[in-house]
Amino acid sequence: xxxxxxxYMLKEIYEQPKVVKxxxxxxxxxxxxxxxxxxxxxxxxxYIVACGTALHAGQNGKFALEMLxxxxxxxxxxxxxxxxxxxxxxxxxxxxxxxxxxxxxxIGALEKGIRYKAKTLSxxxxxxxxxxxxxxxxxxxxxxxxxxxxxxxxxxxxxxxLFLLSLxxxxxxxxxxxxxxxxxxxxxxxIPEKINIVLKDLTAYKEIAKELKxxxxxxxxxxxxxxxxxxxxxxxxxxxxxxxxxxxxxxxxKHGTMAIIDETSKIIAVAAQxxxxxxxxxxxxxxxxKGAKVFSIGTEENxxxxxxxxxxxxxxxxxxxxxxxxxxxxxxxxxxxxxxAKGNDVDHPRNLTKSVISE
Ligand code: F6R
Numbered sequence: 457x458x459x460x461x462x463x464y465m466l467k468e469i470y471e472q473p474k475v476v477k478x479x480x481x482x483x484x485x486x487x488x489x490x491x492x493x494x495x496x497x498x499x500x501x502x503y504i505v506a507c508g509t510a511l512h513a514g515q516n517g518k519f520a521l522e523m524l525x526x527x528x529x530x531x532x533x534x535x536x537x538x539x540x541x542x543x544x545x546x547x548x549x550x551x552x553x554x555x556x557x558x559x560x561x562x563i564g565a566l567e568k569g570i571r572y573k574a575k576t577l578s579x580x581x582x583x584x585x586x587x588x589x590x591x592x593x594x595x596x597x598x599x600x601x602x603x604x605x606x607x608x609x610x611x612x613x614x615x616x617x618l619f620l621l622s623l624x625x626x627x628x629x630x631x632x633x634x635x636x637x638x639x640x641x642x643x644x645x646x647i648p649e650k651i652n653i654v655l656k657d658l659t660a661y662k663e664i665a666k667e668l669k670x671x672x673x674x675x676x677x678x679x680x681x682x683x684x685x686x687x688x689x690x691x692x693x694x695x696x697x698x699x700x701x702x703x704x705x706x707x708x709x710k711h712g713t714m715a716i717i718d719e720t721s722k723i724i725a726v727a728a729q730x731x732x733x734x735x736x737x738x739x740x741x742x743x744x745x746k747g748a749k750v751f752s753i754g755t756e757e758n759x760x761x762x763x764x765x766x767x768x769x770x771x772x773x774x775x776x777x778x779x780x781x782x783x784x785x786x787x788x789x790x791x792x793x794x795x796x797a798k799g800n801d802v803d804h805p806r807n808l809t810k811s812v813i814s815e
Pocket of ligand 1: 507508509510511553554555556557558559562605606607608691692695810811812
């Protein structure tokens, strides 16, 4: 049931604090589903392969894995990976991520990984799914059934599992000490309450939706994991509101795309990571100079961003690694309210199915 919410998408967005909390409370299950120290010591590279939103979770996971474990991580789109030349052998850990556990291209990618003798690990939201059953190790998101076609809480669950997995691998390999492990875990435990803060006041999201509903095309920008968040926001807007949008690494704008920008342009800028937000803010002021309208997602600390944006959504501070868990929530709500403003069938976008079982 929708628990009093108008749509499953909104209900599932609001379930996210609970989803994170559940996984954290049962985090031993994640650690117990991981490879052993001895097995992990044999790994010299990690591939993360998935489709759509699940791939975006994986691209955030890459930042965490590389930072905490020092092992190089390659991310790839399942439908590309399965047919391209790839560098996998028995020293490769192949991580596949899939909400449904039934996505045809992800299964194809996994079959290829198994053929090349990679160690395999899956992160799914369906325990007895094809993908979960095919991998040596399987981790369960436990987000509850996701009904809305646009994925929200499953993405949040995938991020949570990926961060715990990264911590566990890093500790087993002694790439981090227990203090670092505890520090990141403590920050993770604060995330549910911080998501609740983002969910409290909906005014700004509705206001932005009003601005976007007449737009034919727009941009999302960001750097580092803020760019991954921009990609996820752009996908969410496309699928629910049918508005064309393109995500851009902020620094790439001036290498071509800036030519499009004029006073009719609208941009969502994600500038929430402390290391990179100042750089993205420079791009925001350049966009303002061209007359564009900019809606930004940032933190309290960035006054310049606020001064240069038409509307700024402030998210609570957390460590940079975990920013994607907070910055995505305003984007989900913007996509939801824009679809609503356009009168679209939010939970059942046209031309899409929940589980893509053909390639
Ligand atoms: C977007 C969305 C899709 C899925 C993709 C993979 O909101 O839901 O992009 O993420 O089709 O599906 P799973 O995770 O079931 O493999």
